[in-house]
Amino acid sequence: MKVLVPVKRVIDAYVSIRVKSDGTGVDTDNVKMSLNPFCEIALEEAIRLKEAGTASEVVLVSVGSSEIDTVIRSGLAMGADRAIRVDAENDVEPLAIAKILKHVVEKEEAGLVITGKQSIDGDNNQTGQMLSALLGWPQATFASEVVLEGESAKVTREIDGGLETVAIPLPAVVTTDLRLNEPRYPTLPNIMKAKKKPLDVIAVGDTGVDVAKRVTTLNVSPPAERTAGVMVASVEELVEKLKNEAKVI
Amino acid sequence: MSNLVIAEHNNEALGAATLNTITAASQIGGDIHVLVAGSGADQVVAQAASVAGVSKVIHADADQYKDTISVELSALVIGLAGDYSHILAASSTSGKDLLPRVAALLDVAQISDIIAVDSADTFKRPIYAGNAIATVQSSDATKVLTVRPTGFDAAAAEGGSAEVAVIDASSAVGSTSVVGRELTVSERPDLGSADIVVSGGRGVGSAENFKIIEALADKLGAAVGASRAAVDAGYMPNDYQVGQTGKVVAPSLYVAVGISGAIQHLAGMKDSKVIVAINKDEEAPIFQVADYGLVADLFEAVPELVDAL
Numbered sequence: 001m002k003v004l005v006p007v008k009r010v011i012d013a014y015v016s017i018r019v020k021s022d023g024t025g026v027d028t029d030n031v032k033m034s035l036n037p038f039c040e041i042a043l044e045e046a047i048r049l050k051e052a053g054t055a056s057e058v059v060l061v062s063v064g065s066s067e068i069d070t071v072i073r074s075g076l077a078m079g080a081d082r083a084i085r086v087d088a089e090n091d092v093e094p095l096a097i098a099k100i101l102k103h104v105v106e107k108e109e110a111g112l113v114i115t116g117k118q119s120i121d122g123d124n125n126q127t128g129q130m131l132s133a134l135l136g137w138p139q140a141t142f143a144s145e146v147v148l149e150g151e152s153a154k155v156t157r158e159i160d161g162g163l164e165t166v167a168i169p170l171p172a173v174v175t176t177d178l179r180l181n182e183p184r185y186p187t188l189p190n191i192m193k194a195k196k197k198p199l200d201v202i203a204v205g206d207t208g209v210d211v212a213k214r215v216t217t218l219n220v221s222p223p224a225e226r227t228a229g230v231m232v233a234s235v236e237e238l239v240e241k242l243k244n245e246a247k248v249i
Numbered sequence: 250m251s252n253l254v255i256a257e258h259n260n261e262a263l264g265a266a267t268l269n270t271i272t273a274a275s276q277i278g279g280d281i282h283v284l285v286a287g288s289g290a291d292q293v294v295a296q297a298a299s300v301a302g303v304s305k306v307i308h309a310d311a312d313q314y315k316d317t318i319s320v321e322l323s324a325l326v327i328g329l330a331g332d333y334s335h336i337l338a339a340s341s342t343s344g345k346d347l348l349p350r351v352a353a354l355l356d357v358a359q360i361s362d363i364i365a366v367d368s369a370d371t372f373k374r375p376i377y378a379g380n381a382i383a384t385v386q387s388s389d390a391t392k393v394l395t396v397r398p399t400g401f402d403a404a405a406a407e408g409g410s411a412e413v414a415v416i417d418a419s420s421a422v423g424s425t426s427v428v429g430r431e432l433t434v435s436e437r438p439d440l441g442s443a444d445i446v447v448s449g450g451r452g453v454g455s456a457e458n459f460k461i462i463e464a465l466a467d468k469l470g471a472a473v474g475a476s477r478a479a480v481d482a483g484y485m486p487n488d489y490q491v492g493q494t495g496k497v498v499a500p501s502l503y504v505a506v507g508i509s510g511a512i513q514h515l516a517g518m519k520d521s522k523v524i525v526a527i528n529k530d531e532e533a534p535i536f537q538v539a540d541y542g543l544v545a546d547l548f549e550a551v552p553e554l555v556d557a558l
Contacts, residue, residue: 017380124361129349138424159342165429214358219384229540235553246523248502
């Protein structure tokens with residue numbers, strides 16, 4: 001079974017976000033870029049399936065310009081067998097991404113798609129569900145455990161009230177939550193090997209998908225600042241302030 | 250304009266976040282219809298019909314709607330979509346699971362996690378863990394929106410008298426079955442809608458020590474939360490997590506105990522009305538957002554606080 005892992009390049013999780021003063025977006029100049037953390041978890045899960053003999057091949061796919069090749073290589077260094085980059089602008093919307101992925105899934109005849117539940121830039125949490133709907137495949141989002149049993153899967157999901165386990169037939173789309181696994185660090189030999197792994201480029205035009213924007217970003221602004229309040233010296237003073245000043249207890 | 254709000258429920262009670270979603274719909278304007286798809290969810294239908302501002306409750310009853318399975322619900326919703334300009338659900342795990350499917354099947358974009366309605370096609374939403382706020386405009390005929398509950402007040406649960414329309418169920422897809430649930434059972438208020446939240450971080454030190462946090466929460470009638478660090482360390486289950494990748498809360502009072510205040514945590518609680526931070530490290534970033542900060546050992550200060558309340 002071939003496992004397809006869609007991934008995204010994002011501003012590194014540990015970088016402080018700076019909103020551009022002209023309100024057009026977030027500053028990405030000279031900012032460290034990385035694989036989206038949820039995508040790393042998805043990739044780790046796929047690699048483990050291959051190591052367990054369940055998956056035959058792990059194919060990484062991403063949509064964007066050649067700027068994203070560096071993070072694609074880092075995914076190959078983790079252990080993906082090969083990669084496909086669909087050449088497009090770096091800000092294609094989730095619906096168009098899902099349509100592009102549908103094209104790739106069908107071309108590759110993948111038996112399972114594992115992807116991150118959201119990217120930490122747009123925080124949309126849409127692409128996996130959209131892909132599942134377009135393919136007519138079942139979905140299991142926010143996975144904290146994935147157990148494959150022949151032609152079906154049992155997936156434990158992180159839901160608001162706790163955990164839920166669903167049984168779904170394959171092929172299916174699974175999106176990953178944080179606790180599914182801890183992604184490995186690429187080793188130096190694997191980083192060297194990754195340089196020689198195949199990275200095929202497909203023009204977005206060849207997928208037949210219209211990537212015209214449906215949503216226009218009118219403005220991006222910093223959030224309202226919260227100013228620091230006062231320090232209290234004792235529990236007694238804290239209780240007094242909460243009762244008489246803030247009046248919340 | 251006409252809004253379809255997807256009700257969140259467990260077949261017994263209407264979820265609190267649905268009330269906030271109804272308020273978002275009322276800010277968009279036009280009729281507000283609420284879809285209750287469930288199994289034996291008559292009580293939920295009655296509750297939805299009495300929410301102020303709702304003109305119609307659409308009730309679909311079938312076995313396949315019992316477990317909130319999105320492949321089943323999306324089939325139902327797209328059958329109704331033609332009558333609506335806006336389709337909304339709370340940005341809970343079930344809303345986030347469902348609405349991208351609905352949008353894709355309608356061939357429209359979905360806009361996630363709106364916190365403000367600027368106009369019928371323009372919305373504000375947080376990006377980058379709330380470190381930036383984007384104002385976005387949709388050009389699609391149908392707007393499919395998930396609504397962050399903390400961005401909108403709850404609609405009044407009483408005062409409405411909507412008509413109820415019973416509709417046929419969509420054909421069952423049958424591909425997905427829920428085979429197990431481990432839901433947190435708690436006498437405390439729901440974390441997402443509690444008026445007071447007491448959260449513990451890595452500083453609490455162990456799962457056992459979280460009893461200190463729970464004692465304070467019980468004294469205040471509060472929900473218990475945890476930082477991601479505390480969850481990762483195994484002190485508390487993940488559904489207690491407050492932050493970018495957990496729940497977003499905005500209670501009247503948020504008490505952060507032993508939490509340093511990483512930006513991912515702040516993303517989940519900085520819209521709280523009053524924030525109290527108790528931490529022994531006076532340099533902890535949590536103090537920069539706290540209204541009241543107390544530099545103290547939590548193992549002394551929290552029991553003292555319980556006694557003083």
